[in-house]
Amino acid sequence: MEQKKNNHRLGHHYNVAGGTSKIILSFDFEHWYDSYFLRKYLDKSTIINQPDLIKESLSPILDLLKAKGISATFFITGKVAEKYPEIVKKIALDHEVAAHSYSHEVLYDREFEEYFEDIKRNKGILENIIGKKIFGFRAPCFSLNKQTLYLVKILEELGFKYDSSLVPAKVGPHGVNKASRLPFRLSRDNFFDDLGGKIIEFPLTTFCRMPISGGFYFRFIPYFIYKRLVRRQLIKENYFVFYGHPHEFFNFIPDVKAPRWKLKLKYWGIKNSFKKLEKFINDFEFINFQAYLHDKS
Numbered sequence: 001m002e003q004k005k006n007n008h009r010l011g012h013h014y015n016v017a018g019g020t021s022k023i024i025l026s027f028d029f030e031h032w033y034d035s036y037f038l039r040k041y042l043d044k045s046t047i048i049n050q051p052d053l054i055k056e057s058l059s060p061i062l063d064l065l066k067a068k069g070i071s072a073t074f075f076i077t078g079k080v081a082e083k084y085p086e087i088v089k090k091i092a093l094d095h096e097v098a099a100h101s102y103s104h105e106v107l108y109d110r111e112f113e114e115y116f117e118d119i120k121r122n123k124g125i126l127e128n129i130i131g132k133k134i135f136g137f138r139a140p141c142f143s144l145n146k147q148t149l150y151l152v153k154i155l156e157e158l159g160f161k162y163d164s165s166l167v168p169a170k171v172g173p174h175g176v177n178k179a180s181r182l183p184f185r186l187s188r189d190n191f192f193d194d195l196g197g198k199i200i201e202f203p204l205t206t207f208c209r210m211p212i213s214g215g216f217y218f219r220f221i222p223y224f225i226y227k228r229l230v231r232r233q234l235i236k237e238n239y240f241v242f243y244g245h246p247h248e249f250f251n252f253i254p255d256v257k258a259p260r261w262k263l264k265l266k267y268w269g270i271k272n273s274f275k276k277l278e279k280f281i282n283d284f285e286f287i288n289f290q291a292y293l294h295d296k297s
């Protein structure tokens, strides 16, 4: 019991000791049509006949970050990297490149062997392009939960150092109730205590079970409220992970034959989302995962 207590403290060392009050800034970079939410409404011609938005959506974000001297973490799928190696190289000049699976399939739909190959492929492609090792992973749709803990073994075996896929609240199929809200060492059989595994987990940030780390919630919540929530969180726990997808900040809604309410949810606030991101970037300080880990160890 004493052992467990000590290890628990060790894990939380990552954020509590000498906190920076900086937000960990990340972008998940996959094709818009690899969205789990829309996938079942898409056919080949819908995808081929519309822009994939990779270059268009990324440029304004890179410019914005460059102007502020901010380095973020980009979790990039193998499919994007294979198609646009020069873009991955460009990102790597100023930012951390990390893995987001090759296929962008959710963990629930796969098993250990299949996903091992998928992540290995993703990691290999990214490392070949940028010419150095990568250490971070984020599961598509934050699909790490009690059923998909096989991910830990994959990450350990492939030499990753950290993961940021856990929502510490149950939201639909995602997340785990009462999981640790602060970084901890993820082990193969628990989400709650730091039992000294190899992989450091960076949970997403929630407020009253709402995953306010980004995505829909960033676009939906009025900015003056969002800003207050973030401030409150930084004061309370000295830890906040932000995530977004470049295509969420680019005002283009693809023509997809999905139910209207689904499209509305998916693209809520897209018209003003880049402006909102600009304000957010101006109002806070940011750091990427690798620099955060480096600062804390």
Ligand SMILES: [Zn+2]
Pocket: 028, 029, 030, 100, 104, 139, 140, 141
């Ligand atoms: Zn994703």
